[in-house]
Amino acid sequence: DAGITQSPRHKVTETGTPVTLRCHQTENHRYMYWYRQDPGHGLRLIHYSYGVKDTDKGEVSDGYSVSRSKTEDFLLTLESATSSQTSVYFCAIREDRGPPEQYFGPGTRLTVT
Amino acid sequence: SQQGEEDPQALSIQEGENATMNCSYKTSINNLQWYRQNSGRGLVHLILIRSNEREKHSGRLRVTLDTSKKSSSLLITASRAADTASYFCAGYNQGGKLIFGQGTELSVKP
Known part of the structure; x- marks a missing residue:
């Protein structure tokens, strides 16, 4: 594993x-x-x-905001969830100077009812 | 949309057969990569091919790249049931963002 965790796993x-x-x-x-x-x-990029x-923003950033106050944590916030944001969300990391492959977390399944 | 297009969308083969998946882009991309995703899991990086390479091998994987056609193919030889997964191509666009294809769902029957 690449040392990435996501929480919650389901919501x-x-x-x-x-x-x-x-x-x-x-x-x-x-x-x-x-x-x-x-x-x-x-997969479509939301923010990075x-x-x-x-x-910075990705391809589908509307309705999402992010914050990174520490190197180890990257938070994704849906200010007011909508049903169109029902999805599986993946976090990924990439080495600073190494090969350009990305390493993915296990994902969070979000359902907005 | 800059998304890559993959075909086939789904592929079903017998164990021991070869599986070929194709990927194409409308815009220029570099550092073309292939990822595997098992059901309910995150993506796992398989192989990367740089823009100045035409072919690359890694174990049972063979990747080709045709920059003039903006396309790539992934060949899995002597497939196994454990290869059953979804496979995605991804490349970096001019803005440095990784753009994924829609994926090929591979089913390998024992």
Whole structure:
């Protein structure tokens, strides 16, 4: 395992409620990513971070915000969850100067009812 | 959308047969990679092929890259039931973001 954990692993929430997903790494890598995976779409990048307090938007960032106050933690927040945000969310990390492959966490299955 | 396109979307073969999956992009990408995802799990990196490479091998995996056609293929030889999984291609776009294909679901029957 690449030393990445995600919490919670499963969550059911109601439309309009805020939700925060946590990604934790033990590798001390600068680069961290949040993706969502939906049938027929593969993985799509939501937000990424290239260091503490340094974040940027991905392809599907609307409705999501992120924060990174420590190297090891990257938080994804849905300010007001909608049913279209029902998905499986994956966190990934990448070595700072090594090969460009990414290492993925186990995922969080989020259901918004 | 910059997403890669993969075909076939699903592939069912017998153990011992070879499996070939293809991936194409509309935009230029580099550092083309292939990942495997077992059901309910995260993605696992399999192999990377750089833009100046045409073919790469790793165990039973063979990857080819055709930059002029913006396409890549993954060949798994002598498949096993344990190879049953979804396979995704992914490449970095000009903005440095990893763009994934939609995946090929491989089923290897014993």
